[in-house]
Amino acid sequence: MSAFDELEPRGLWAAFETITRIPRPSRKEEKVREWLIQEAEKRGFSHQTDSVGNLVVRVPASPGKESSPTVVLQGHMDMVCEKNRSVEFNFEKDPIRVVRDGDWLKADGTTLGADNGIAVAMMLALLDDNGEHGPLELLFTMDEESGLIGALELDPTLISGRILVNIDSEDEGVVCIGCAGGKNTEGEVPLVTESIPANCTSYELEVLGLNGGHSGTEIHVGLGNAVSLCARVLDRLARELPLRISSLSGGDKHNAIPRECAVVLSVPQESGEKLRNLVAEMEQEIRSEIGDIEPNLRISLGEVALPAAPAAALESSVAIIRTLLLIPHGVLGMSRVAPGVVETSSNLAAAKIEGKALKLLTSQRSSVASLCNAAAERVRAAVEAAGGSVRYASEYPAWRPNPDSALLARCREAYKEMNGTEMKVEVIHAGLECGVIGAKVPGMEMISIGPEIRGPHSPDERLSIGSAIRVYEFLKSLLDRL
Numbered sequence: 001m002s003a004f005d006e007l008e009p010r011g012l013w014a015a016f017e018t019i020t021r022i023p024r025p026s027r028k029e030e031k032v033r034e035w036l037i038q039e040a041e042k043r044g045f046s047h048q049t050d051s052v053g054n055l056v057v058r059v060p061a062s063p064g065k066e067s068s069p070t071v072v073l074q075g076h077m078d079m080v081c082e083k084n085r086s087v088e089f090n091f092e093k094d095p096i097r098v099v100r101d102g103d104w105l106k107a108d109g110t111t112l113g114a115d116n117g118i119a120v121a122m123m124l125a126l127l128d129d130n131g132e133h134g135p136l137e138l139l140f141t142m143d144e145e146s147g148l149i150g151a152l153e154l155d156p157t158l159i160s161g162r163i164l165v166n167i168d169s170e171d172e173g174v175v176c177i178g179c180a181g182g183k184n185t186e187g188e189v190p191l192v193t194e195s196i197p198a199n200c201t202s203y204e205l206e207v208l209g210l211n212g213g214h215s216g217t218e219i220h221v222g223l224g225n226a227v228s229l230c231a232r233v234l235d236r237l238a239r240e241l242p243l244r245i246s247s248l249s250g251g252d253k254h255n256a257i258p259r260e261c262a263v264v265l266s267v268p269q270e271s272g273e274k275l276r277n278l279v280a281e282m283e284q285e286i287r288s289e290i291g292d293i294e295p296n297l298r299i300s301l302g303e304v305a306l307p308a309a310p311a312a313a314l315e316s317s318v319a320i321i322r323t324l325l326l327i328p329h330g331v332l333g334m335s336r337v338a339p340g341v342v343e344t345s346s347n348l349a350a351a352k353i354e355g356k357a358l359k360l361l362t363s364q365r366s367s368v369a370s371l372c373n374a375a376a377e378r379v380r381a382a383v384e385a386a387g388g389s390v391r392y393a394s395e396y397p398a399w400r401p402n403p404d405s406a407l408l409a410r411c412r413e414a415y416k417e418m419n420g421t422e423m424k425v426e427v428i429h430a431g432l433e434c435g436v437i438g439a440k441v442p443g444m445e446m447i448s449i450g451p452e453i454r455g456p457h458s459p460d461e462r463l464s465i466g467s468a469i470r471v472y473e474f475l476k477s478l479l480d481r482l
Contacts, residue, residue, distance in 0.1 A: 003100035007465065011128050012472055016121035020113060021095040026146040028092060029053060029077040036077075036124070036140055043127055050155035052142060059127065059136040068134025070161035071482050072444075073126075073475075074433065075119025075168055076144035080253055080457045082212070083110040085260055087459075104454075106462040114463035115456045116144065119167035122472050131476035137161050141433060144168075145255060147184060147394025151436035162443050163407055163482060165475070166434050169450035170217065172467040173419070175411050176448040178401030178427035179435055180216065180342075180365040181372055182394075184254050185379045187360035189323055189388035191353070193310035196244055200266040202306045203275065205233065207250070209296035212259035212458035215347035216365055216430030219257070220331050224286075224294045226250050226261035227351045231324035233282045233299060234263065238321055241275060243267050244311040245320055251350030254363040254394070255431075256457040258350065264304060266311060276301055312353070319386045320358050324351060326382035327362060332375055335367060342429035344371040346379065358388070365429060367398050399435030399446070401427050407445040407482075414478045449475070 007013040024032045033055050040047045040057040047057045055077075061068060081091035087109035097108040106112055123138045137159050141150035169176045196202070207226040227250040237243055243265045250261025267275055283299035291297065312320060328346040335343040344366035352359050362379050366372035380390045402408070408425070415423035434446045451471040452464035 003098040003105060009125065009469070009472070011125040012121055012468070015124040016118055019117040019120055020098050023092050023094070024078050024113070025081045025091050026078040026143045029142045032077050032120070033140070033142070039124060039127065045127070048158060050158050052150060052153040054142055054150050054154050054158060055140040056158045057138040059138060061135045062132045065132055065134045068482060069163055070135040070137060071133070071479060072137045072139050072159050072161040072164040073123050074139040074141065074164055074166045074437070075116045075123060076141045076150065076433065077120060078143055078145050079113035079115065079117060080111050080145050080256060082253065082256060082458055084459050103465050104462040105465060107459065110459050111457065112461040112463060114453050114461060115170065116168050118451060118463060118468055122167060122475060125472065126476070129476065131479060133479035134482060144433060145253065147254065148396045148431055148433055148436050149394065151433035152396060154437065154440060156440045159441065162441070162445065164434065164437065164444055164446045165478070166432060166446065166448040167450050167475070168432060169448045170453040170456060171450070172452045172464070172471055173415070174424045174426055175408065176426055176428050176432065177403065177405070177408060179399045179432040180367045180429050181369060181396055181398035181435060182363060182365040182431050183372060183376055183396070184393045185362045185364060185376045185390055186393060187362070187379065187383035187388055187390045189319065189358040189360070189383060189386045191316040191320070191356045191358060192313045193316070193356055194313045196246070196266045196306060196311050199269055200244070200306065201269045201272055202246065202264060202266045202304050204302050204304050205230065205263045205265060205279065206300045207233070207261045208298045208300065210259040210294050211455070211460060213257050213455060214430065214457045215255050215257050215349065215363055217428060219345045219347065219429065220342050222290065222293055223257050224290050224297060225329050225348055226258040227324060227348050228329050229286060230261040230263060231321055233279065234321045235325055236282055237275065237278055238318055240278060241267050241271050242314055243317055244314060245317040245353070246307045246309065246311040247353050248320065248358070249352045251348070251361070253457065254347070254349045254361055256349065257347060259458060264307060266306065323358065323382055323386045323388070324348070326385065327360070328375065328378050333371065338427050341427055343367055344375055345429065346375045365431065367427070369398070396431055397435045397439050399432060399438060402445070405445050405447070407447055410481050411447055411478055414481050415474060418474055418477055
């Protein structure tokens with residue numbers, strides 16, 4: 001039995017089911033793009049792809065709506081590929097194993113890809129729906145999750161419309177009219193290595209069971225960062241024991257808060273009991289701090305074979321720990337213009353030892369460009385203090401809110417008429433493609449909406465079935481008004 005059996009409207013869920021079966025990591029969206037082109041051609045709709053792989057499908061107006069302005073509906077084709085360490089899964093080959101749990105769709109140990117697959121499904125479902133609408137341009141962008149790359153390299157001549165509805169928000173009943181800008185800061189710290197003395201014992205230290213989450217919309221929640229917590233435990237150990245680090249790996253994606261981190265370290269043989277006691281103390285201490293929000297947190301320690309390869313020398317091991325401790329993670333400032341909204345943040349997204357270097361990935365966000373740069377400079381200072389270097393990548397602009405937009409007014413009117421309540425208007429602390437597209441296409445009016453998605457960018461990601469249906473019906477109502 002499929003998780004999608006008996007779900008209506010059939011066009012919406014059939015499209016989403018197909019999408020979950022098509023591998024679509026960032027930069028590898030060719031299969032889903034080919035499928036979308038086939039669906040457009042089956043219906044006789046024109047389409048165009050730019051040099052980087054962004055796709056637009058042009059849908060004629062419903063009879064009687066030909067004079068309406070062209071509306072751009074926009075979503076991205078790729079998905080965040082995250083899985084639990086215990087799960088065997090190849091995101092480049094395997095279909096998502098979708099599970100239905102009451103009103104929720106989720107995946108078995110991996111991300112679901114509702115971010116942003118449900119937007120693609122809604123746009124495709126409109127092709128066969130009987131709803132009234134003016135001319136539509138369905139814009140499917142590529143490589144959003146690794147830094148809005150598709151939008152940054154979009155050929156603006158691909159679209160002619162000057163009204164854009166982005167379907168990449170994750171809260172029903174909320175319309176987003178602005179977002180933070182951001183950038184990635186990547187670091188590399190050289191390491192001095194040496195052979196592990198024969199009188200040492202090696203252990204694997206793991207931080208496990210954290211929720212993970214979106215490094216923008218959930219950065220203020222106080223979720224644990226596995227890399228930062230692991231560094232904190234290592235710092236405690238290194239202050240009392242000589243240790244050498246052989247391997248370290250935690251986190252993966254710039255826009256996800258790390259859920260797991262694993263380190264192989266070696267200490268003198270006689271230090272085993274003290275090591276275990278210190279780890280147990282740190283687990284209890286950290287549980288007392290964040291156990292309410294991270295109830296499944298585990299910090300485990302197990303003996304492993306002594307690695308044959310050289311490890312980071314004692315001083316380099318300390319440099320690894322100090323660098324990770326110094327790199328900021330979390331909220332760095334709240335907005336005074338929009339009370340309750342995060343203004344600036346930084347995410348220690350990934351750390352890994354590769355060869356004789358510690359490789360680092362961090363992301364900074366802010367609604368103020370200079371503060372985003374200042375946060376990145378804090379990362380640079382921490383890395384350079386350890387003798388390393390940084391590079392900046394995937395910089396994108398903020399989306400400046402326009403509360404007087406006619407599109408926003410129409411959106412709120414349609415929502416109130418359908419639901420009898422006011423739609424909430426917000427600015428979010430996350431990167432949306434609207435900011436980039438708005439900078440490329442002057443005069444573009446934009447809003448962002450979407451259904452309830454919880455735990456995006458983590459294997460806990462889940463989509464509300466009822467919410468997706470309601471947002472789809474609302475989208476059709478809004479298009480009828482434009």
